[in-house]
Amino acid sequence: MTKPWYSGIGSILMFHRVCPEENRRRIGGASGLEVSPEYLERSVQYFLDNDYDLISLDRVAEILKGDKPAKKFIALTFDDGYADNFHFAYPVLKKYKVPFTIYVTTSFPEKSAILWWYLLEDFVLNNEEVAFEWEGQTSHFSCKNLSEKEFAYKSIHNFIAQKKSKVPLEDLLKAVLKNHTDGLYSKTKELALSWEQIRELSEDPLVTIGAHTVNHYPLSKLPDSEAEWEITESKVRLENQIGQKVEHFSYPFGTKEEAGNREFEIAKRCGFSTVTTTRIGNIFTEHRHNVECLPRIPVNEKRDGSDVANLVLWLNGMLPGILNKFKKVVTH
Numbered sequence: 275m276t277k278p279w280y281s282g283i284g285s286i287l288m289f290h291r292v293c294p295e296e297n298r299r300r301i302g303g304a305s306g307l308e309v310s311p312e313y314l315e316r317s318v319q320y321f322l323d324n325d326y327d328l329i330s331l332d333r334v335a336e337i338l339k340g341d342k343p344a345k346k347f348i349a350l351t352f353d354d355g356y357a358d359n360f361h362f363a364y365p366v367l368k369k370y371k372v373p374f375t376i377y378v379t380t381s382f383p384e385k386s387a388i389l390w391w392y393l394l395e396d397f398v399l400n401n402e403e404v405a406f407e408w409e410g411q412t413s414h415f416s417c418k419n420l421s422e423k424e425f426a427y428k429s430i431h432n433f434i435a436q437k438k439s440k441v442p443l444e445d446l447l448k449a450v451l452k453n454h455t456d457g458l459y460s461k462t463k464e465l466a467l468s469w470e471q472i473r474e475l476s477e478d479p480l481v482t483i484g485a486h487t488v489n490h491y492p493l494s495k496l497p498d499s500e501a502e503w504e505i506t507e508s509k510v511r512l513e514n515q516i517g518q519k520v521e522h523f524s525y526p527f528g529t530k531e532e533a534g535n536r537e538f539e540i541a542k543r544c545g546f547s548t549v550t551t552t553r554i555g556n557i558f559t560e561h562r563h564n565v566e567c568l569p570r571i572p573v574n575e576k577r578d579g580s581d582v583a584n585l586v587l588w589l590n591g592m593l594p595g596i597l598n599k600f601k602k603v604v605t606h
């Protein structure tokens with residue numbers, strides 16, 4: 275019986291985008307970060323009908339400090355700062371008075387982020403083959419059918435994500451995508467929240483604005499001073515824009531590859547009340563000693579076949595227990 279053992283005292287859910295399904299071909303890896311507004315609403319209705327307590331991250335912090343939760347809690351978080359959170363998630367969550375957090379990468383509203391994963395998706399979908407040269411090595415992918423496209427997208431995505439800083443990233447993207455996009459910043463203009471929208475959201479007591487670095491680089495790949503700057507500077511910029519303290523943070527990408535002990539120490543020094551990774555697990559009272567690396571449950575409508583019952587298998591601990599080889603409290 276896994277249920278009581280791996281479900282803990284509650285869960286922090288991780289979303290990215292909330293948008294109506296597009297009537298065009300998509301790559302699974304990119305579209306897996308999107309849920310439909312209908313699915314979000316059905317999930318919220320399910321949680322309310324099944325006696326979960328939908329709470330803010332401030333409340334999660336209080337519980338981890340020792341406050342007794344009345345019932346099993348769920349905290350909703352949205353990473354990166356997509357404008358569709360404002361257009362599609364906010365109306366649903368306001369309707370049911372559900373608190374939620376948006377972790378904003380400040381280069382999104384500053385419009386200096388390159389949403390290269392969407393540029394790459396379009397590029398792979400629109401071409402039958404992809405070839406590029408980087409540091410003397412030629413890479414070649416056939417992209418004639420969807421499975422070849424999925425493979426090419428995944429391979430090139432991982433290749434780009436492992437690169438270090440901004441200047442080579444732009445050069446690398448130009449080398450990979452050549453002139454096949456409307457510009458490196460086209461998706462940012464289309465998809466990122468504006469400062470006006472962030473300020474409006476922050477004025478609603480239901481909404482918590484959290485930090486998610488300035489540039490969304492994999493922090494572990496940066497020198498100490500840059501990693502520290504990415505975290506502290508994003509907190510300062512957000513606080514200046516919204517006129518409130520920013521007490522919560524999540525690591526970009528957030529797996530063991532991009533966030534480890536050094537990043538946890540920096541986040542600790544910043545004094546955040548909670549910090550989340552993308553490690554998968556539920557929250558236990560033992561996490562009071564690890565508020566700088568709280569695991570989450572990723573919400574993936576396509577993984578779950580749009581069925582909320584399948585998401586519940588993660589909340590009740592069944593799937594995290596198996597995934598984590600029956601380790602209960604996921605931290606580092």
Ligand SMILES: [Zn+2]
Nearest residue numbers: 353354526527
């Ligand atoms: Zn992110």
